[in-house]
Amino acid sequence: MGITKSEMFTAEQNALAGIAKVLGNPARIAIIQYLFKTESCICGDLVTEIGLAQPTISQHLKELKNLGLIKGTIEGTSICYCIDQEKWDELAAIFGKFLDQKEQPKGKCC
C-alpha cells in the first residue's frame, strides 16, 4: 500500500529504517557529501552543484533537516546549510552498530 505498518515494529527498527530511508536517495547522498567537503554551504550552490530544480533541493534539505542531519543559518538573503556533526555522529553510531552485526553459527543450513 505504500504504507508501512510501523506500529508492529520496535522503536529501534523504525528508527533504523527511518534513518536509512532518508539516506536512500542519491540526491540526498550528494547533498550530504557536498556539505561535508565544501568550504561554503550556501543553499543556492547546491542547486547548481546537484543539478536539480530549486524546489526539489529545498524539499530534500527539509527531509535532512527533519532527521536533524543538517542545520541552516540565515546569511543575509541566503541560507547556509551545514552538517550537524553531533547528530550525524549519533545516527552513525546507531546505524554502525546495526551494520556491525555478526552471524550466529548455525548448525544446519547455508
Next chain:
Amino acid sequence: MGITKSEMFTAEQNALAGIAKVLGNPARIAIIQYLFKTESCICGDLVTEIGLAQPTISQHLKELKNLGLIKGTIEGTSICYCIDQEKWDELAAIFGKFLDQKEQPKGKCC
C-alpha cells in the same frame, strides 16, 4: 515523480542510496535482525515472527536477495534463509565509510 534521476549521480552515490533504500523499511530491518540472531532461519518462521502476510515477506526477501544481503538454500519443501556475511561486511564497509565522514572546518557559518 517517484523517479530518481540516477543518471545524474555518481556510481558511488547511487550505490550508497541503493543500500540505504533497501534498509529503509522496518520489516526488512526486522527480517535482518531475526536472521542474525536466530538459530533456524526457515522462511515460514519469518511470516509468524514478523506478522506480515506470506507474499509480503517473500517480496521483502526478494529485495534483500537482490542486494545480495541474504541467500537461501532449499531444505526439502522449505527454504532456509541466512545472512550472506561476506556481502554484508562488504556493504557495511561501504556504508560505514560514508557514515565516518567528518565536517571540514568552515570559517563563516553554522
Next chain:
DNA sequence: TATATTAATCGTAATATTGCAATATATAGA
C-alpha cells in the same frame, strides 16, 4: 518604497512502494 535575490511552499503529474488475496510452482511423502 520599489526592486532584486534567495529560499520555502503549494499544487500537480508521474512513478514507486507496500501489502494482500488469489494463484502458481515445487517438493515431500502416502
Next chain:
DNA sequence: TCTATATATTGCAATATTACGATTAATATA
C-alpha cells in the same frame, strides 16, 4: 499419481516519493 506443505508470482488498491512550475515570503539594497 495424489495430496499436503512451503514459497514465489501475479494483479490490484492504497499510499508515498520525486520532481518541477508557479507562487509566496523574507531580506538586502537602490
